[in-house]
Amino acid sequence: MSQTSRRSPGMPPDGDQGARPTPLQNRVTPTGDIVSHPARGLLMGNRGCLHGLDRRLGVSRWRTKMWISCVLTWRDVRRDPMPPRRWTALFFLDEATALAAGHRPCGYCRRADYRWFSESWRTAQRLAERPRAYVMDAHLHAERVDRRSRQQVTRPAVAGMLPDGAMVRVDGVPALLAGGRIMPWSFAGYGSPTTIAPDTPVELLTPPAITALLAAGYRPLVHPSAAVIGMRVHG
Secondary structure, eight states: OOOOOOOOTTSOTTOOOSOOSSOOEEEEOTTOOEEEOSOOOSEEEESSOOBOTTSOBOSOSOSSSOOEEEOSOSTTOOOOSSOTTTOOOEEESSHHHHHHHTOEEOTTTTHHHHHHHHHHHHHHHTOSSOOOHHHHHHHHHHHHBOTTTOOBOOEEEEGGGSOTTOEEEETTEEEEEETTEEEEEETTEEOOOEEOOTTOEEEEOSOHHHHHHHHTTOOOEEOGGGGGGTOEEOO
């Protein structure tokens, strides 16, 4: 899990010290974009130190290939989300969002999910043993971002061929796919589910390797608003 630091009791939960005109730029969308938004989400994550001393993001959107997702609280340690020159805490609505953005479970604070994830990877890729973290990180990095544009790589797909838990974009809107239905994504949660025809063309946001391990049985933690489609609800 990412390095931590203690904060004073008066520091707000997301680390903003005193009144700020806008929240910190550390909320992640299913497309991997990092934006400013007041919603905190159910998981946090890390891609290295992306901010300067002014607590604003620079040009880089990652400093390492190790993109992870972590629990919000760990052993009652209070974290500054943007400690100087150390790491930048990122926040996700849920794990389905983090996976779509290309983040895997942390092997430290989410040990059980990490083992399930790597075992599902082994099954999906037909490997003799579970892969090491650095192997998965390198593989995912090649799938999730374009080397030239440094933007998320998406792929055309057909809804009926995708597993539950995959994130897609339909008519320009990110949505969670499960049980033959889609739920539009937002920072507040998912909208009402609608049926999607199996032959509907969609834009797949979740990287192929993660999509494959979802098909192999891994089930991401999702926001409670997705309980109506039978997903593994966070909490």
